[in-house]
Amino acid sequence: MVNGPVRVRFCPSPTGNPHVGLVRTALFNWAFARHHGGTLVFRIEDTDAARDSEESYGQLLEAMRWLGLDWDEGPEVGGPHAPYRQSQRMDTYAEVARKLLDAGHAYHCYCTTEELDARREAARAAGKPSGYDGHCRDLSAEQKAGYEAEGRAAIVRFRMPDEPITFTDLVRGELTFTPENVPDYGIVRANGAPLYTLVNPVDDALMEITHVLRGEDLLSSTPRQVALYKALIELGVAKAVPEFGHLPYVMGEGNKKLSKRDPQASLNLYRERGFLREGLLNYLSLLGWSFSADQDVFSVEDMVATFEIADVNANPARFDLKKAESINGDHIRMMDVKAFADACTPWLRAPHAPWAPADFDQAAWEAIAPHAQTRLTVLSDITANVDFLFLPEPVFDQPSWDKAMKGDSAALLATAREKLEAADWSSADSLKEAVLAAGEVHGLKLGKAQAPVRVAVTGRTVGLPLFESLEVLGKERTLARIDAALGRLSA
Template identity: 85%
Template sequence: MANGSVRVRFCPSPTGNPHVGLVRTALFNWAFARHTGGTFVFRIEDTDAARDSEESYEQLLDSLRWLGFTWDEGPEVGGPHAPYRQSQRMETYTEIARKLQDAGHAYFCYCTASELEERRDAARAAGRPSGYDGKCREVTPEQKAQYEAEGREPIVRFRMPDETITFTDLVRGELTFTPENVPDYGIVRANGAPLYTLVNPVDDALMEITHVLRGEDLLSSTPRQIALYKALIDLGVAKEIPSFGHLPYVMGEGNKKLSKRDPQSSLNLYRERGFLPEGLLNYLSLLGWSLSADKDIFTIEEMVAAFDVADVNPNPARFDLKKAEAINADHIRMLSVTDFTERCAPWLKAPFAPWAPEDFDEAKWQAVAPHAQTRLKVLSEITDNVDFLFLPEPVEDEASWTKAMKEGSDALLRTAKEKLESADWTSAESLKEAVLAAGEAHGLKLGKAQAPVRVAVTGRTVGLPLFESLEILGKEKTLARIDAALAKLAA
């Protein structure tokens, strides 16, 4: 490190919805920067006009804000290396590509796609590596004139050194790549547009990035970037080669790499379902790292305090939705009741809430919230859990009705109503004793006795603690709903 300070970057492309693998990469970079007191650079790689969109760009920024990430340099905050959008840095890439050519580090390649494919096929058939064979490395002026007369438009190709490249990966240890497996590669398209293979290392060099933490899928491009870095150092553009660390794959269903097309990869899905940012980040941090062998639940502050790239496990990590939900549930329970009620707010009104706004009762909500907080895995579950309080009638869930309303349920409900009428409605324990007594009168334990009562009052077989729910709903509405259930059973 040139000045002893860590500088990392997160550089997504604004294409589609952010996915959880991308968030995991951002998290590890951000945590490393915060742990070391370094700088977190947020950069946008938007040179692909056909795929990039302003909507995706805004969504990226909004997602990072929601997750609680702050960046020290980048869009909206600026910095000494602005601009931080590649689409605004094209002149820089053009100039550096020209310098690389002038210095002999790059050259024009006139090979057509069909010629390249034909030579690749021949190499494969002969058992040789099928990368670019260097045909245009030494094009004579006469050949150049002939190619241009034929209307060929060249790409710019970087000249890889004929030497083995070895580097120490921060996650995987020492890695070696031989020349025949890292051929010359394109850095500028025939239309003059720079490729990722050029712009990414150039920006890293100009922004003095010291550590590149990125996905394992980019590992094969690292020797190419190291060679380019050496050329940039030769030109005075770069000061040093950064340290590289390649994070393990995140695997989805069927042990396949989680891709953008997988429904469970979309960050928006978790946001819409009501994952807490801190719960989701806690889970994503476990995809390749852990605070300790016996502690899965921790705060982002605890992660930052402990995070070390050397502790990242190189083995693929499987995304487990059930575990993600369980960890999120723990974080919901860690909230103060006030914070919990505030975070549930979006799911207590349109378009999520099925009740009319005027039927929402704030006092009832505040009373039931502590009970709901112990039961939810994600915040969106709050709507179904409390709708019985705000709907004029309970939901009609035929599966729950069929399951709970067995033969004799009408008699049980009549007895329960009778017992509840004389109960103390300021005490959930008194309501429990009433239903327990009704069950005993019919030879039923509490679990069996309360099921018809729960469905009659809430519409569902599962939900919040029943007797606290009855107390909050109130005597009049509870008894009226038992009457309605009796009428339905009698019909």
């Protein structure tokens, strides 16, 4: 049950190409906002100068536009809480850190990396939690001065309360974290640069985010952020602690968490293969959520109408490429045929097309497109499916030839040629009857009879509906290709 206005955010870091796990997070936030008539804030977390890039920033914006996941506040849109790039908000974080220090919610920590590592190792050896041990929590002025005299640089740590932190996760229910498992943590580096642990909650507070929907990998940081929110409320920086919902892991090959380094995680891969945005979003929505028990294929509008974060399953979701392709194929078949034909255009032109531009026949393409639409799972497959129409001769595929051209294939092809020459070429059914009749002469059913014809004419054992393909290719070219195949067989 949602009370009051909904404000959610999608806040990626511009590092590398967008990946499908990131898109799933964006989609769930977008659908939740649209379902409740709320606001989606698109925020860029670019405080890591060593890893962030303008190229990646541009890819993030372009990916969101391609996916149709529009945002209400953020880059290129603006809004009352601008700027929406963290690199442009550094003064804000410095001011909040100062307030936390002044109020005693944070303190300077002078421990060196070597000291921290040694104490952690000792704690592990003693069977105790190995988080920060609070060494600098209550330093005297003299102790601080001594460390500074040594030339030590201090980070800023947030002081966690000495009591359990409990919150209700919208996906997982009530969760409690005890103090020994959530130690004090750093919020500002020694060089003054703010850490994610500070900037993320501060931005959420100032942008009045009501619901934080993010990946399960960030669940362990939530109790720390809940405590920080309460401190920010006390300081007048925040109005309320947002509600949290942690989305399940997406698992890849070998039942391992899908990493952005996995090839199948790249959004660009799916765009290059010709996934439709509708098909990809449909599949990604099923990674942890379901539209209904008996329906996997639905529109983005259907998802928005029914999406509730409470319906998300906490169990890990497995990324199944075959199912993603199948669902995308269903969306291809749901398209208007003209829209389908237009969508295939990039794969019918250079550099994807192996034929010369002058050999592309628009009328032939429009005639074959309705039949191609019934067979594709991704748009990029169109190139190999129609190349027989636009190449001077079919692609020679040795495995296909070996599979189809054996036994009495030459005799069958000769009979099929005879029957096809006498057929009505304005009817695919007539061409089918001709090949069927040729098969009967040789004691073969249609499936066996048509295989040598298909390979002779298209070069491959699988492809678009054969007789519709022959009709579009035409009598003269079809018979010439059968003659060429007979010549190769006799040689």
